[in-house]
Amino acid sequence: MTAFQAPPAAFGTATLSNCDREQIHLAASIQPHGALLLASEPEGKILQTSANASEFLGVGDLHGLTLRNLGGNLWERIQPHLLGCLETIPVAVRCSLSEPAKTLNVLLHRAPGGGLVVEMESAGPEVDFTATVEGALQMALSASSVQVLCDESARLFKSLTGYDRVMIYRFDEEGHGEVLSETKKPDLEAFLGNRYPASDIPQIARRLYERNRVRVLVDINYAPIPLVPRFSPVTGEDLDMSLCFLRSVSPIHVQYLKNMGVAATLVVSIMVGGRLWGLVSCHHYSPRTLHFEMRAVCELLAEVIATRIAALESFAQSQGELSVRRLEQRMIERISREGDWRGALFDGSRSLLSPLNATGAALLFEDQALVTGDAPGTEEIRRIAKWLESRRFESVFATSSLSTDEQQFTSLAGVASGVVAARISGEPGEMLLWFRKERVRTVTWGGNPFKPPSSVDDPSELSPRRSFAQWHQVVEMTSDPWTSTDLAAARMIGASVTDVVVQFRSVRILIAQNQLDQVLRQVRSSDQQVIVADAEGRILELNEAFKALIGDHGGAPLRLDELAAYFVDREEVARNLQHLRHHKQPWRGEVRLFGAKSGNRPFLVRADPVLSTPDHVLGFVLLFTDLTDRKTAEAARRQFQDGILQSYRRLAGRVNSEADLKFQNLMSNVVENAQLAALEITDGVDLSAMPAMLESLLRSVSRTADVMEQLSFSPEVIAAKSHRRGKS
Numbered sequence: 001m002t003a004f005q006a007p008p009a010a011f012g013t014a015t016l017s018n019c020d021r022e023q024i025h026l027a028a029s030i031q032p033h034g035a036l037l038l039a040s041e042p043e044g045k046i047l048q049t050s051a052n053a054s055e056f057l058g059v060g061d062l063h064g065l066t067l068r069n070l071g072g073n074l075w076e077r078i079q080p081h082l083l084g085c086l087e088t089i090p091v092a093v094r095c096s097l098s099e100p101a102k103t104l105n106v107l108l109h110r111a112p113g114g115g116l117v118v119e120m121e122s123a124g125p126e127v128d129f130t131a132t133v134e135g136a137l138q139m140a141l142s143a144s145s146v147q148v149l150c151d152e153s154a155r156l157f158k159s160l161t162g163y164d165r166v167m168i169y170r171f172d173e174e175g176h177g178e179v180l181s182e183t184k185k186p187d188l189e190a191f192l193g194n195r196y197p198a199s200d201i202p203q204i205a206r207r208l209y210e211r212n213r214v215r216v217l218v219d220i221n222y223a224p225i226p227l228v229p230r231f232s233p234v235t236g237e238d239l240d241m242s243l244c245f246l247r248s249v250s251p252i253h254v255q256y257l258k259n260m261g262v263a264a265t266l267v268v269s270i271m272v273g274g275r276l277w278g279l280v281s282c283h284h285y286s287p288r289t290l291h292f293e294m295r296a297v298c299e300l301l302a303e304v305i306a307t308r309i310a311a312l313e314s315f316a317q318s319q320g321e322l323s324v325r326r327l328e329q330r331m332i333e334r335i336s337r338e339g340d341w342r343g344a345l346f347d348g349s350r351s352l353l354s355p356l357n358a359t360g361a362a363l364l365f366e367d368q369a370l371v372t373g374d375a376p377g378t379e380e381i382r383r384i385a386k387w388l389e390s391r392r393f394e395s396v397f398a399t400s401s402l403s404t405d406e407q408q409f410t411s412l413a414g415v416a417s418g419v420v421a422a423r424i425s426g427e428p429g430e431m432l433l434w435f436r437k438e439r440v441r442t443v444t445w446g447g448n449p450f451k452p453p454s455s456v457d458d459p460s461e462l463s464p465r466r467s468f469a470q471w472h473q474v475v476e477m478t479s480d481p482w483t484s485t486d487l488a489a490a491r492m493i494g495a496s497v498t499d500v501v502v503q504f505r506s507v508r509i510l511i512a513q514n515q516l517d518q519v520l521r522q523v524r525s526s527d528q529q530v531i532v533a534d535a536e537g538r539i540l541e542l543n544e545a546f547k548a549l550i551g552d553h554g555g556a557p558l559r560l561d562e563l564a565a566y567f568v569d570r571e572e573v574a575r576n577l578q579h580l581r582h583h584k585q586p587w588r589g590e591v592r593l594f595g596a597k598s599g600n601r602p603f604l605v606r607a608d609p610v611l612s613t614p615d616h617v618l619g620f621v622l623l624f625t626d627l628t629d630r631k632t633a634e635a636a637r638r639q640f641q642d643g644i645l646q647s648y649r650r651l652a653g654r655v656n657s658e659a660d661l662k663f664q665n666l667m668s669n670v671v672e673n674a675q676l677a678a679l680e681i682t683d684g685v686d687l688s689a690m691p692a693m694l695e696s697l698l699r700s701v702s703r704t705a706d707v708m709e710q711l712s713f714s715p716e717v718i719a720a721k722s723h724r725r726g727k728s
Helices: 053-057 074-081 130-142 146-161 203-211 251-260 292-338 378-390 407-416 484-511 513-524 544-550 560-566 570-583 628-652 658-682 687-712 715-727
Strands: 034-039 046-050 091-097 102-110 116-122 165-171 177-184 214-217 225-228 264-272 275-284 360-365 368-373 396-399 418-423 431-436 441-446 470-475 529-534 539-542 587-592 602-613 616-626
Touching: 034 053, 046 053, 074 091, 074 102, 102 292, 130 146, 130 292, 130 658, 146 165, 146 177, 146 275, 146 292, 177 275, 203 264, 203 275, 214 292, 264 292, 264 687, 275 292, 292 484, 292 658, 292 687, 360 378, 368 378, 378 407, 378 418, 378 431, 396 484, 407 431, 418 484, 431 484, 484 513, 484 529, 484 616, 529 544, 529 560, 560 570, 570 587, 570 602, 628 658, 628 687, 658 687
Parallel strands: none
Antiparallel strands: 034 046, 034 116, 046 225, 091 102, 102 116, 165 177, 165 275, 214 264, 264 275, 360 368, 360 431, 396 418, 418 431, 441 470, 529 539, 529 616, 587 602, 602 616
């Protein structure tokens, strides 16, 4: 049965109960500081206009005219772009129209349903943006933390744009926002540290922030200018205005701002790793216009900031990875020295706790519980593990509110309000647990987020929250939330311990014959591909994970000597197996297996002799690790470098003036900033996430180049750009 889905709300008709479904991209009206035309292609016939377009252009009835009929050089300036891609980012041109001549900035894009959208505004003063962006790059590169970067960025945006208040607003994992940094006029109330519920910015608005990176509201008291006719003649429906900078603002959002006393706003998206990380939110307490040139500079700065955030967050993950690798090495050393690995986890109280900033931890393994730091008692830990098993999680589970998630754990709030669990084997109940204590704290919200919405339906009376006085919520029975970096560290530690457990149990097959049946079952159920052989090379165990890879390829091998036939490079594998058996030489290398189920995927093989004395071999253990994610990441690194070089080379051919030379030097700095960020990303924890992060970084560089080109407005840039767009 399909779940009921509430219908969308038409623009301007939403109430608080359905404002999250308001079709804000179908506004059918614009703000009055510019004008909009919808024209056909390729002839440029005007099909739809904003009601103020004739007056704005000083022309009579526009319907039926073509863009060429408007005079000036508008049509001439538009032509080079019509063969290019205009669906994702608008293209800006500067032109003149009317008599006497009126200089305009024009932004062009194609509407999703068809038709060329032409938005016009009076041109602002020319901006030499190079010094500003160079300064921003240096500021970003010198920032040692995300907090420092955001503080400096808020100050930079305020000095550049002149708004009364500038806030850097960050979203958490649940979509709630927090004012992370703020710069304001001294007489204004501080919003720094305030939190705002996720519902303040509906999902449809967040998606638009991802597409249209800069949004300006010039005057909160504006009268919307309707489109004429109401529906696009191309589609017979409302014009999709997702990329329109003049698009009207939802009446609910207008009322929201009025409740705060705000008269004008600028919002710039910060995109990190392809997701909306946060916003630069600027408020002014009287009407304020921001011309295209300055909006473009703001978008450039947001790209610079986002690139540095990606680098700083990846650096934090790489530091966590370093700690995990050290921990893994200590476990392996313990196995070879003492025959066990568990002590390495608990040598120092911080070695297991620091990577997750936890206050306590526990290991549940083979019916034993080991703890460090502040942790519940053994019986309570077992109850938590049993509850976690009922959650049926795969690798990692996290909660910062265990005491409220499950009533039986209310009494544990003092030591275990927050819990992260990582599985370490396929055996039920075998896992690593990290704990965080309850942190009673006061969260400051911008208005009461729990106040019932108004039932008034008149948009002029709608009020998301009537009062924006700070509302303080005392939060109990919860810990500090676990971050994505914490969870990445837990996942990595869990994976490392899983590998060590398999190796440990594989060794015990050869040493602890009295436990053979139990240990064999545990190795067989492991997701890790394992082969165990005796001193004569007879295979004692070839587990199900390995069998699943080779499928029915000639039946399972019985001896190590027979393994080579299952690999693409038989001779090399046979040679390494011979060195392993006859010379006790460990083997580390990359191999590829035959078989449809293996998909010719690359695997890392880790093969070791197991010695009871330096001269006595008990047998051999071979572990195989899928390298697909690592190979994909390496390909992404190469693709990133190639893409960066292409982005730079495409601009290097035109150095015809001092302005072009400035532009090229600035682009070199942008590329350098991106390459430094890429180094941090490629040192990060999550290999599977790396390709998407690098692709996002590459798109950011390309978008930066596009915006920088538009700022120059030179004929050489237009010609070069249209040539590239025509080829793409």
